[in-house]
Amino acid sequence: MKDKLSKEEVLHVAELARISLTEEEIEKYQIELKELLNDVEKINDVKGYDDDILIACWSENTRLRKDEAKEMLNPKDVINVAPRHSGNYIEVPVVISDGEGA
């Protein structure tokens, strides 16, 4: 087993995490991330479990909320904590590509 990740692998996870890295950081994480990932491999030693998954430790009856509106924020409060804003809007540098989501 190689003892460090490739530079590309580190850059890939840094991209997933949206963190820019310096050259030194990349070198450091090539080793450190690999060490953690090797550790995690131990999960493959575990045998004999069933397929049920645990999402919440103690599930009771599903709790649903009544469809009733409660108090909302004043737009001014929303804007005040935002680093950049314009009018009642929160502002970011222009987004060129399309939305990926819904």
Next chain:
Amino acid sequence: MKYLNLKIEEINKLLKEKKITPTILVEEAFENIENNKELNAYITLNKEEALKQAKELENKEVDNILFGLPIALKDNIITKGLRTTCASHILDNFIPIYNATVVEKLKSKNMIIIGKTNMDEFAMGSSSRTSYFGAPRNPWNKEKISGGSSGGSATTIAARDVLFALGSDTGGSIRQPASYTGIVGMKPTYGRVSRYGLVAFASSLDQIGPMTRNVYENAILLNAIVGKDDKDLTSAKKEEEDFTRFIGKDIKVLKLAVPNFFMSDIVNIEIRNKVKDIIKVLENNGAKVDYIDIKYIDKAMTLYQIIAMGEASSNLARFDGIRYGHSKENPENIEDVYYGTRAEGFGEEVKRRIMVGSYLLSGENAKTYYNKALSIRDDMRKELTNIFKDYDLIIGPTTTTTAYNLDDPMDDPKKSFMDDVLVIPVNMAGLPGLNIPIGFDSKHMPIGMQIIANAFEEAKIYHLASFIEKELNLKLDPKGGEHNE
């Protein structure tokens, strides 16, 4: 007169008789904190507001035992109008506009929030050294760590600044620092205390819990913060109960299990011997103790790494410099907002965990690691829960070593997980667990014992813990000088 050194019942009596006021207690707390400044237990003090609130309470009836008492909150618990940083640069100017549910509960008891305590950044770490504001120091030895991630809360309780603090425990972050600093720390059953307003590290593991000088005060504080919360779907609906109800009862009825893994050579011999001494005491007093094997317990750390880092990578995605918090100045474009803000805002440990977590969830890895971990976790919870068909409680050491030096190297990414190897299984199974001080090692650093119960049986834990506390009668004030060793 140091009122905050009195027992809670005594303070309450004095308040009721109007012999002292909440203002006196608050002023004393700030004086203590000032005197212990070098311990670096706090990130933000709430001086002005706390004094104002104390003044307001002077005209109110003393309606409960927690009335007018100062409390410190770990800085990942959201406080309206009071800076909440998670010990991170990315939130170092963040002033929330709402309160966590626990904060509302404390306010309804007329407790006074004295400040926000130091911690590992976003609760990621086991020594509080990943804090953007520098690590807190251990009151027993200022060159040693207080543990983490709730290191500041542990420090301020151990130093006897205040009676009460809240911490949070994702993989031992209440119990481990409690053990290192010689205090009582409880991680309640997952779902006991609302997580609404606790900044999420790993949602399926995080739980807020009380950190106090002694068992009784711990149970009293837990009484005040539990309860189903409509704002948290993972909070549990349970009848109200008094967690102090078994305190002082004899322990003849108790059947205890000691996992062999907890007494294996991963644990320092001094600690193992101390635990064995305690087991003898318990047996002499009629408790039945068995050594048992528990399936999966040695794999808990691996599961924890996968689940906690996976969830963290997603939970911390919201810190992007757009809606709140630190944001990179003059960004060139939207990607620069993301990459720049997060590179500047997060510290090393957080970056490392987010990256590993992202990796573990990406593409096919989600199947090979994450989903598998969720399946094994389900089995592990069943295994652990099964133990309680035959036993009332599981006991063992809380940590493998006592507190180590602040300047020990931090370059081993696995170290912070290893520190928590004995406390993590509890979180994986959602069980309650508590640290009770049981003595000191040869360097006079505190040793702690962990008591684990079945889900929602915290009262049983306090039962045994109170017995041990009374039986040992340790001197646990670091400035108290003498101790019974």
Next chain:
Amino acid sequence: MSNYIATVGVEVHVELKTNTKIFSNSINGYGEMANSLTNVVDLGYPGTLPTLNEEVINLALKAATILNCKIRREMHFDRKNYFYPDNPKNYQITQARTPIGYDGYVEIEINGEKKKIYIEEMHIEEDTCKSAHRGTKTLLDFNRAGVPLIEIVTKPCMESGEEAKLYLEKLREILFYGNISDCKIEEGSMRADANVSIRKSKSDPFGIKVEIKNIGSISNVALSIEKERLRQEKMIEAKETFKPQTRRFDDKLGDTVLMRVKETGNDYRYFPEPDIPFVIITDEMIENAKKTIPMLPDERRKLYLEKGVSKINTTKLIQNRVLSDYFNNLLNEFTNFQIASNLLLGDISGYLNKTEKTINDTTLTKERFIELINCIEDNTLTSKNLKEILESILTSKKSIKEIIKENNIENITDDSAIKEIINKIIMNNPESVNDYKNGHDRAIKFLMGQVMKETKGQIDPKLAMEILQNELQ
């Protein structure tokens, strides 16, 4: 004729008609001041947690029922992780593994034949916030963040833009009638994306898939699919290769344009949402949802035709849900449904449009409407007279007969009285009578006009014509 077969699948996002958002109790609204319909949960503030709106589950169960889906009895939510400014937590809460509905279908009619469009799955998720691009800035309005959506995904089972269009029209109609969504494409409460590929024969593997996003209308869905099919045909014929890609429909160009080429599959890092435990769908929840599904268009169509309503009136009624609901109220009564539909779609609709009212804003109770229908049927009221008193009928609570009386417009239905008037007119217009007898058809129209004038229209024209013709012989 093309040598290729197109394969089309459609993904539709529909905003659910709830009072509040899916995971928070702020208002689900449209067109309000920016960032005025938000709370700390919608904005993804640190420490906040989702709650689950019961009406979202209820509406999703209704939709699943209407779409003939099987229902997942134990479901959870998943996080879809991606960074985007319109995504407040930088993960979207959706259902990847356990969609609430699966294996359903919608039936359409194409070229006179019925075809089932198969639904792969339908799941619940939250909407993103709205962004507007202004020069070098993008402005974010989080009012839409957390609005409940269902996403309905078909199997790749359609073969043309026309089919996709019929499917979407049908889907819009039933979701609208089911009270599940407004389905307003122009306001974004219904949004469609299409996946298009082509191949030579059904035994060939599927061709390269192209996704068309952000299509602004149903007719443009059909158009963009056909344009895309042609584009792909041309490329294949010219032996050009292309990669899987995302395109969008440009209204002005009337064609699709490239948005991005899909390099690798998006890495959304799905995992189960730990903040929301398993949701158990009980029999009771399903029953409650089913019980409250209003009558759907297909059933209405069948009933209306059975009750003797013309095909054209049936179609028109169903285009107006309020009128159709009103009409449904009558269905258990004995009355002339064709006249009822004529009245509703004719004079009454005219009045409602002019006054910007709905039928429910009028005083026309079921009982009074049936009285009105009877008056028309037995000629107590002619359509001309109706126009004069329509406003009174729709605004007062008096019986129709009373209104007729008050307005002095009693129809003359007594044969002998009509005869008398007609004979008088015949006597007074000998020339016209002569013309008629000499075969000038126009003359009878003149005489008829005189009759109507004399009677002030308070006479059934058909009956009058009959008597006039008899008297002239």
